[in-house]
Amino acid sequence: MDILNHILSALPLIFSIDVIIAMIIGTAVGITVGALPGLSATMGIAVLIPLTFSMEPLVALGMVAGIYNGAMYGGSIPAILLRIPGTPAGIATVFDGYPMAQKGQAPLALKISLISSAIGSAVSAIALLALAPPLAAIALKFSPADYFWLALFGMTTIAVLLSSNPVKGLLSTCLGLVVGIVGIDAMTGAERFAFGSMDLLSGINIIVLLTGLFAIPPAIDLAVQHLSQQKEAPIENKKARIRWRPFIPVWIKSSIMGVVIGIIPALGGNIAAVLAWNEQRRSDPDNDQYGKGEPKGVAAPECANNADTAATLIPALTLGIPGSAVAAVILGALLVHGLRPGPQLFRDDPEIVFGFMLTMFVTAILMFVIGRVGARAFVHVLKAPTMLLAPMIIALAVVGIYSIHNSMFEVWLMLFFGLLGYGMERLNIPTAPAVLAVILGPMAEESLRRALLISGGSFDYLVQSWISWIIIAMTAMTLIVPMWKRFRRLKPSRGDQE
């Protein structure tokens, strides 16, 4: 087996001391970031990427994996204790977690959440290891034309599915496309949108955009947030014993749901968690306890939202198509280290891809250990003053961006994107499609022009393979289905007032 060989050769790399320390720090930071309401994995990774700039790729990626997994669990801490989900994916944990805490079972709820999260993450990482390499092998057979359509498919799905209003999503995508073409044209050497500025010639660094869009708006939100000190549920140190056997089917079902939902672009951990909770409630014979503090109602969503993590990376790593904001940020991290996501990555740098996938698995276990050891500390994170944190995030983002190229210009650019992103968020325009378009736009352009080179300028080449046709059909579906739905919704409601 080729895959096993790759895994075995990547194993010693992960267990070097640097990578282990990076994973531990990453996981701890991730849980902390996730536990702070308003901060998410996306923001944590976006701020930290510039700091990992000078590290070895695997060290940086191990840290990223830790943050990603840790934040998903961290989100459940305030969900259980304060009834505020720390990350969007923690919403469903509130349903049963907070009632449990009110009954004085907060430590038990946290423990269930931790174990379920760790299991979800581990299953997800295994799914990633098992599914990604064969998919990459298939993807290697794609022609440039197929790639062009695939990039287009990625952009449309995110634009349409991620926002309630497809127009806003597509608008965001177009912004990204424009940002993506700034700089020197790789094929002809022409300057595009550089406005004669030296700083813009080399294009807009993806990290500048990522940090701006994903780190600044949460910082502003933190600063604005009025401190509504919610009553904290009492944490008694009661030793609670619980039988774990009834949880096993819950874990199996929820992790499978999480993995499947994670693979589909634009469906994130929050959807996985809510669906898993609903399914658990529906299938349990005595379901009147759900929503009132049923332990299985904590296990299901937590397991599902963590099972989503590595699965989201399957299309991102194999095809280069990120399905969510976090995946886009992680792709950004890969790009910083000169790794181009896509099937070639599996062929050219197998140690790093397999190493990264393995760190996703190892951090799942680390998360359990760190979560147990540091349980008390992470609960105290909730008391951190947001007014102090907000300027610290700005300071970190500024120094991080500055340190990439020692350029004040990029710091300004980052702030500009930050304000732009904040404005977009206030107008309910999602920022993730823009980031995706910055990554996918150049990919679409490159493959389109390569396709035209191969065919000698004839556009027929674009619609010649059956893979192209499947992807075109899928793109058309994502565009038509919401329109059709809206049309159907509009018809009966024409009479009543909106």
Place this chain on the structure above:
Amino acid sequence: MLLALLLSLIWALQSVLWLRKSESESTADSASLSRIAVFTGASLAYVVTIPFIGYFTTTLVFIPAVSSALGYRKLRILLGAPIIFVLALYILFSLILQVQLPDEPLLQLIGIR
């Protein structure tokens, strides 16, 4: 790729119309608006001053200034946390990562660096 620009202009127009139709009520109250103004204003001022008096000096002033402007009042943490934070950044960026940050005339005056 000029097409993309054209398309985004069309969409921009479309969404302006859309927004005009749908968003009639303003969502922000004046209190949070002033907080946004204070925070973003301070951040911009922060970045403006970095090239002149250096990153660490500005950060040392910026964090407590903004926090107190936003209404944080615990004096010990207000002064202590930024010092620890800046020290950690100094160790990470200047000692470990060896990033060349702008000069620190004020800190040099006291004899640090």
